[in-house]
Amino acid sequence: MPGKRPLNAAVIPHAKRERKAITLDLKLEVLRRFEVGEKLSQIAKALGLAVSTVATIRDNKEKIKANSQVATPLRASRLTRHRSAIMETMERLLHVWLEDQSQRNVPLSVTIIQEKAKSLFDDLQRERGGRSPAEKFSASKGWFVRFKERHGLPHFTVSSTAPGHKDVYPEVLxxxxxxxxxSPQQVFNVDETGLYWKRMPEGMFISVEEKAESGFKSSKDRLMLLLGGNAAGDFKLKPLLVYHLENPKALKGYSKPNLPVIWRSNKKAWATRTIFQEWFTYFFCPAIEKYCAQNHLTNKALLILDNAPCHPVNLGDLSDNVRVEYLHDRTADLVQPMGQGVTSIFKAHYMRRTFEHILEATDGEDTAMIREFWRNYSIMDAVDNIAVAWEELRRATMNSVWKKIWPECVQFQSVSQTDNIAQLQENIVTLARNMAFEEVVEADVDRLLRSQEDDLSNEELMQLEQEPSGEEESEDAAPALRQLTTGELSAAFSHFEAGLRVLASNSPGDKWKLQVSRAVSEAINCYRELYREKSSAQSSSPRSFLRGATTCLSEESRQ
Incomplete structure (x- = not known):
C-alpha cells in the first residue's frame, strides 16, 4: 500500500545498520563466552546477535584479539568495566541452582545465595586455569541487588518454624x-525427590573407575521421581519419572505406556507445571477413580501438596472429584508425609536392589564381569529397580508417616521392620561383601544415602551448563516407537480370538484349552491395557475375547 511503503523503507535499513554496529567490546565478550564453554546458540541469544554473526566472530578470534591489544587507553578502560564472561557464567549457573532449590521447596536467604555465588565463582575461576588475570568477586549486597533485578528474583527469607511454635495446619486439615x-483411603500426598540412579559408595572400584573415565558426568545419572500414596497406606501411586532425555538408547523397543513408571523428560531432569498438570489430569485422577471403584468408595479424594513452583495453583479447578490443599511454606518440610521417611527409605531399597541386581547378574566374584555389567547398567535397569524398590515399601511405613499431620488416621506407629533404614544399610553391606566389595562399610552406605538428598554441586551445575540441548543429543535418542491404532489392536484381537476358536475346537481336552487361554491372556494383556487407554474417551469398551475361565486371571494381571 502507498501509505506503508515509505515506513518500511525507513525501518528495514535502520534495523540492518543496528545489527552491523558491533563494537570491539561486544566481540571480546563473545570470545570470552566461547572460552568458558558456552555454545554458539546460547551466546547469540544472550547478546541479541545472529548465530552467523557469532560464528564469524569466533572464526576471526586472532584478528580481534590483535586489534584489542592496540586499542586506545580509553577503550581499554571501558572494557575493564564490562561484565566478564566468568561473571555471566556464574550468574547463569546460580540461577539454575536457585531453580533447583525452588523446585524442592528449600528455604533460602540472601546470605545462603551470596555464599553459593562466591563458591561458584571461585570454582569457575579455578577451572579456567589462570588463562586470564584473576578477577575479584566478593558477592556483596550491592551485587546481589543488581543480580536480583537482572533475573527478576523474589524476596528471599529464611522459611522455617521458630522453636516452640505450634503448627495449626493439622487442625485446619x-x-x-x-x-x-x-476416609484415610481418600487422602493423598505426593512429593518430588531426586535420585542419582548410578551412584555407588565412593571407595568401590567401579565408582572410582567410572569417575576416572573421560566424559563422565555425574549430572547425567540424575533423575526426578514423584512418589506418593494415601494415608491408609494401602495404595501407592505409580511413580512419575522425569529424565533429561525423552528417548535414551536403553528404551529402544520399549513401549513407554507399559513401563512401571510414568516417563517424562526435561533437560534439567525436574518437574515443570506442565508435566505436573498432565500427571494430575491424565494419571492421578483416573487412578483415584479406579481405586475408589475397586474399594466401593465414593469417587473423591483430597490431595495435599507443598508450594513447590511446579505445582500449579489451579489444580483444584481441573477436577470435580479431587480437592487440592497446599501446605504452609514454613511447616511443609516438617509435616509433609512423604518427607517423613518415605523417600529416604525408598532410596535405601533402591540401593539394596541395585546390589542384588549386580549379584544376580555376575555371581559377585569376577571383578571383570562386575565391571562390564556396571558399564552397561542403563536407565532401563534403573527403571526396573525403581519399580521393585517402590513395591517393597510396606503399608505400615506408608501409613505411619502421617502421624505429624493427621495422627488420628495412623494405625501403625512406626515403619515396617523391613523398611528400617539401619537394617537396610546392614543388608547392603552384607550384599557388598558377598561380592568383590569387601571395603564397603556402613558409614560408606550412610554417606551415599545422605548424598542423595544433597542439592546440585558446583561441578554438576557446570556439567549441566555444558550438556547439549535435546536436539543436539539426537545420537542418544531412539526413534519414537510407532503407536498402534485402536483399529489395528481390534483387528489383532479378532485374529487371536479366531485362533483360539480353532485350537479349542480341535483340542484333545479342556486342560489344554485352559492353559492356552491363560498363556495368551497374559501375553497380550499389555495390548489390552493400551487399547483401553486409547479408547477411554469412547463409550464402547474393548472387545473381550477371553471370557469365562480367563476373566479372573485377566483381572488379577491388571492389578
Missing amino acids: RSIIEKGEY
Whole structure:
C-alpha cells in the first residue's frame, strides 16, 4: 500500500545498520563466552546477535584479539568495566541452582545465595586455569541487588518454624477432612525427590573407575521421581519419572505406556507445571477413580501438596472429584508425609536392589564381569529397580508417616521392620561383601544415602551448563516407537480370538484349552491395557475375547 511503503523503507535499513554496529567490546565478550564453554546458540541469544554473526566472530578470534591489544587507553578502560564472561557464567549457573532449590521447596536467604555465588565463582575461576588475570568477586549486597533485578528474583527469607511454635495446619486439615467426609483411603500426598540412579559408595572400584573415565558426568545419572500414596497406606501411586532425555538408547523397543513408571523428560531432569498438570489430569485422577471403584468408595479424594513452583495453583479447578490443599511454606518440610521417611527409605531399597541386581547378574566374584555389567547398567535397569524398590515399601511405613499431620488416621506407629533404614544399610553391606566389595562399610552406605538428598554441586551445575540441548543429543535418542491404532489392536484381537476358536475346537481336552487361554491372556494383556487407554474417551469398551475361565486371571494381571 502507498501509505506503508515509505515506513518500511525507513525501518528495514535502520534495523540492518543496528545489527552491523558491533563494537570491539561486544566481540571480546563473545570470545570470552566461547572460552568458558558456552555454545554458539546460547551466546547469540544472550547478546541479541545472529548465530552467523557469532560464528564469524569466533572464526576471526586472532584478528580481534590483535586489534584489542592496540586499542586506545580509553577503550581499554571501558572494557575493564564490562561484565566478564566468568561473571555471566556464574550468574547463569546460580540461577539454575536457585531453580533447583525452588523446585524442592528449600528455604533460602540472601546470605545462603551470596555464599553459593562466591563458591561458584571461585570454582569457575579455578577451572579456567589462570588463562586470564584473576578477577575479584566478593558477592556483596550491592551485587546481589543488581543480580536480583537482572533475573527478576523474589524476596528471599529464611522459611522455617521458630522453636516452640505450634503448627495449626493439622487442625485446619482435620476440619477439611471432617467437612469433606474423607476416609484415610481418600487422602493423598505426593512429593518430588531426586535420585542419582548410578551412584555407588565412593571407595568401590567401579565408582572410582567410572569417575576416572573421560566424559563422565555425574549430572547425567540424575533423575526426578514423584512418589506418593494415601494415608491408609494401602495404595501407592505409580511413580512419575522425569529424565533429561525423552528417548535414551536403553528404551529402544520399549513401549513407554507399559513401563512401571510414568516417563517424562526435561533437560534439567525436574518437574515443570506442565508435566505436573498432565500427571494430575491424565494419571492421578483416573487412578483415584479406579481405586475408589475397586474399594466401593465414593469417587473423591483430597490431595495435599507443598508450594513447590511446579505445582500449579489451579489444580483444584481441573477436577470435580479431587480437592487440592497446599501446605504452609514454613511447616511443609516438617509435616509433609512423604518427607517423613518415605523417600529416604525408598532410596535405601533402591540401593539394596541395585546390589542384588549386580549379584544376580555376575555371581559377585569376577571383578571383570562386575565391571562390564556396571558399564552397561542403563536407565532401563534403573527403571526396573525403581519399580521393585517402590513395591517393597510396606503399608505400615506408608501409613505411619502421617502421624505429624493427621495422627488420628495412623494405625501403625512406626515403619515396617523391613523398611528400617539401619537394617537396610546392614543388608547392603552384607550384599557388598558377598561380592568383590569387601571395603564397603556402613558409614560408606550412610554417606551415599545422605548424598542423595544433597542439592546440585558446583561441578554438576557446570556439567549441566555444558550438556547439549535435546536436539543436539539426537545420537542418544531412539526413534519414537510407532503407536498402534485402536483399529489395528481390534483387528489383532479378532485374529487371536479366531485362533483360539480353532485350537479349542480341535483340542484333545479342556486342560489344554485352559492353559492356552491363560498363556495368551497374559501375553497380550499389555495390548489390552493400551487399547483401553486409547479408547477411554469412547463409550464402547474393548472387545473381550477371553471370557469365562480367563476373566479372573485377566483381572488379577491388571492389578
